[in-house]
Amino acid sequence: MTAFILALGLLLAASTGWAAKRDKDLYLSAKKEYDLLRKGNSASGNSRRWEAVAERFQKIPQEFPRSAYADGALFYAGKSYRELYSVNRKERALDLAIKNWRALLSRYPNSPLAKEARYFLALSYEEGKGDVAEARKQYQALIEKFPRGDWPAKAKKRLKAMQEAEEEKKAPPSLSDGQPAKALLSQVRYTSSQSYTRITMDLSSEIRFETHVLKEEPSKGLPPRIYVDLLGARLGMDGAQPIVVQDRLLRQVRVAQFNPDIVRVVLDMSSLNGHNAFLLPDPYRLVIDIQGQRDREQFAALEKKRDLLPPRKTVKPPLPGLRRIVLDPGHGGKDPGAIGVKGATEKEIVLSVAKKLAKKLKAEMGIEVVLTRRDDSFIPLEDRTAIANAEDADLFISLHVNAAQNAAARGIETYYLDNTSDEASVRMAARENGTSRKSISDLQFILSDLTQNSKLEDSISLAHRLHTSVVSHMGQRYGPVKDLGIKKALFYVLVGARMPSVLVEMFFITNKTEGRELTRSAYQDALVDALFDGIKKYQETTQVVKNL
Known part of the structure; x- marks a missing residue:
C-alpha cells in the first residue's frame, strides 16, 4: 500500500x-x-x-x-x-x-x-x-x-x-482675440498592404493643412519623408512613441506639436511614392493615401505559381480578368442604416446578400471575394475603401438598400463617384455619408481632382452592367421594377478607390412590398443571381475590349 x-x-x-x-x-x-x-x-x-x-x-x-x-x-x-x-x-x-x-x-x-x-x-x-x-x-x-x-x-x-x-467642444467658435479655435488631433490610424497605405487623422473640426516631401538624407541617416502640417491645431493624443507600420511603403508615423499653432505629422517612408490628401467632414478626418509601384515580377511569379496548382473540384478556375472583388455590406454595428418594415434593418439585409454573393462568385467564377465586414461590426466609411485598396481588388461594390419618407417610393438606383448638381443625388450621398447636404456641396471642389483621376469610365460601365441586370432579372421574376437610373454622387465610401467602384441601392426597405420582400431568403437569392450576372457580363465586356 x-x-x-x-x-x-x-x-x-x-x-x-x-x-x-x-x-x-x-x-x-x-x-x-x-x-x-x-x-x-x-x-x-x-x-x-x-x-x-x-x-x-x-x-x-x-x-x-x-x-x-x-x-x-x-x-x-x-x-x-x-x-x-x-x-x-x-x-x-x-x-x-x-x-x-x-x-x-x-x-x-x-x-x-x-x-x-x-x-x-x-x-x-x-x-x-x-x-x-x-x-x-x-x-x-x-x-x-x-x-x-x-x-x-x-x-x-x-x-x-x-x-x-x-x-x-463647449468653447465658442472663436477666441477673444478673434483667432479661430484650434482643431484637436485625437487619433492617427492606418490600413496598409505591400502596395498601398491609408493614414487617417481624426480631428475635432475643419482644418487647413499643407503637405511636403523630403528626399532621403543618407549622411544623416534620415529616410525619405512626407510631412503634413496641421495649421491652427493642437495635439490631443500621446505622441511620445511613433506608430510603427513597417510595410513596403511606410516605416512609421511620428506626431508632435511643432509649435503652438502647428501639429506636424511625419511619415517616414521606405521609398517615395505618389500620395493624395483630402479632408472628410462630419466628423472631420484628414486622409492621406500613399500608392506604391506594383512589383510586376512578383505578381507574374505568383500568377505562374497559381497556374501550376490544380483547381479545386468545387471551385471553377478564375476567368481571365477579375482576380479579387471587395464587397462592402453597408453600415453595421452601432450604425443600423435604414430601418424598414417590422423593424428590419439595412445592415442585416445587405450583409446577408453580400455573403451569398461572395459564395456564388467563388464557387462559379473562381473569384476571391473579400468582405469589408463579415459580422455586425462598425467600419468607418474611409476604412472600407482602404480595405479594397490594400487588397489590390479589381472591383469594389458597396451594397445598400434605399429609404424614403414617402412610403410609396420604390425601385433601384446605382451610383458611381463624381461631382453632381442633382439635388436628389446630393441628398442620397448625405444620407449614406451620415453628413449634411452642405458638407456634400463643400466637398464637390475638394474631391474634384480625386474623381478625375479615378477609373471613371470603368465605374460607369460596371454600374450599367449591375443596374440593368438587377432591373431585368428581378423584373422577370417578381414583376416590373421601377428603374430610378444610374447616377453620380460623392459617396465617401468610394473616395480614393483605385479600382472601378459603385454603390448599389437595392430597392426601398421603407416600401411595404419591397421592404417585406428584402427580408425573404428567396428574394435575396434572386438579387444575388442578378448581381452575379451583372459582374459576369462586366468581365466579359472588359475582356472583349482588351482583346480588340
Missing part, C-alpha cells in the same frame, strides 16, 4: 512538472511568433497570423489557469487582437482584446502587467469604441491603484487631453 501511494505521488509530481513545462513552451512559442509579427510587416496579409497567435495565447489560461504564464498570455492575447484590429478595423477584434484584458485584471489583479493592461483597455475604449465615459473610468482606476510609474503618467496625459477636447 505504501509503495502504491509513493508511486502515485511520483506520478502526480511528474504530471505537474510536465504541465509546468508544457505551459511555458506554449507561451514562449506564441510569444516568439508575436515578436516576429511585430518586427515584420503589418500588412493585411497578416490578419490570419495575428488571429492565430491570439488564439494560441488564449488557450494557455484555459488549460493552465494556475500557470505563472497565464496573466502574460491574457495580456498578449489582448495585444494580438489589438494588432488585428489595427489591420482589419473590425469591431469583433477590438472586443476580444478588451475581453482578454478584463479577464487579466479580474483574475490576476496583482500581475506586473496589470498597469499596462488597464492602460490599453482604457485606450481601446477611448480610440476604438469612442466610449469616453468608460475610458475615463479605466484611466482613473489605473491612477488610483498605481499612483506612480510610466503607465499612470500616460493615463494622466490622456485624461488631460480628453478634458481639453471636451472644453474645446
Whole structure:
C-alpha cells in the first residue's frame, strides 16, 4: 500500500512538472511568433497570423489557469487582437482584446502587467469604441491603484487631453482675440498592404493643412519623408512613441506639436511614392493615401505559381480578368442604416446578400471575394475603401438598400463617384455619408481632382452592367421594377478607390412590398443571381475590349 501511494505521488509530481513545462513552451512559442509579427510587416496579409497567435495565447489560461504564464498570455492575447484590429478595423477584434484584458485584471489583479493592461483597455475604449465615459473610468482606476510609474503618467496625459477636447467642444467658435479655435488631433490610424497605405487623422473640426516631401538624407541617416502640417491645431493624443507600420511603403508615423499653432505629422517612408490628401467632414478626418509601384515580377511569379496548382473540384478556375472583388455590406454595428418594415434593418439585409454573393462568385467564377465586414461590426466609411485598396481588388461594390419618407417610393438606383448638381443625388450621398447636404456641396471642389483621376469610365460601365441586370432579372421574376437610373454622387465610401467602384441601392426597405420582400431568403437569392450576372457580363465586356 505504501509503495502504491509513493508511486502515485511520483506520478502526480511528474504530471505537474510536465504541465509546468508544457505551459511555458506554449507561451514562449506564441510569444516568439508575436515578436516576429511585430518586427515584420503589418500588412493585411497578416490578419490570419495575428488571429492565430491570439488564439494560441488564449488557450494557455484555459488549460493552465494556475500557470505563472497565464496573466502574460491574457495580456498578449489582448495585444494580438489589438494588432488585428489595427489591420482589419473590425469591431469583433477590438472586443476580444478588451475581453482578454478584463479577464487579466479580474483574475490576476496583482500581475506586473496589470498597469499596462488597464492602460490599453482604457485606450481601446477611448480610440476604438469612442466610449469616453468608460475610458475615463479605466484611466482613473489605473491612477488610483498605481499612483506612480510610466503607465499612470500616460493615463494622466490622456485624461488631460480628453478634458481639453471636451472644453474645446463647449468653447465658442472663436477666441477673444478673434483667432479661430484650434482643431484637436485625437487619433492617427492606418490600413496598409505591400502596395498601398491609408493614414487617417481624426480631428475635432475643419482644418487647413499643407503637405511636403523630403528626399532621403543618407549622411544623416534620415529616410525619405512626407510631412503634413496641421495649421491652427493642437495635439490631443500621446505622441511620445511613433506608430510603427513597417510595410513596403511606410516605416512609421511620428506626431508632435511643432509649435503652438502647428501639429506636424511625419511619415517616414521606405521609398517615395505618389500620395493624395483630402479632408472628410462630419466628423472631420484628414486622409492621406500613399500608392506604391506594383512589383510586376512578383505578381507574374505568383500568377505562374497559381497556374501550376490544380483547381479545386468545387471551385471553377478564375476567368481571365477579375482576380479579387471587395464587397462592402453597408453600415453595421452601432450604425443600423435604414430601418424598414417590422423593424428590419439595412445592415442585416445587405450583409446577408453580400455573403451569398461572395459564395456564388467563388464557387462559379473562381473569384476571391473579400468582405469589408463579415459580422455586425462598425467600419468607418474611409476604412472600407482602404480595405479594397490594400487588397489590390479589381472591383469594389458597396451594397445598400434605399429609404424614403414617402412610403410609396420604390425601385433601384446605382451610383458611381463624381461631382453632381442633382439635388436628389446630393441628398442620397448625405444620407449614406451620415453628413449634411452642405458638407456634400463643400466637398464637390475638394474631391474634384480625386474623381478625375479615378477609373471613371470603368465605374460607369460596371454600374450599367449591375443596374440593368438587377432591373431585368428581378423584373422577370417578381414583376416590373421601377428603374430610378444610374447616377453620380460623392459617396465617401468610394473616395480614393483605385479600382472601378459603385454603390448599389437595392430597392426601398421603407416600401411595404419591397421592404417585406428584402427580408425573404428567396428574394435575396434572386438579387444575388442578378448581381452575379451583372459582374459576369462586366468581365466579359472588359475582356472583349482588351482583346480588340
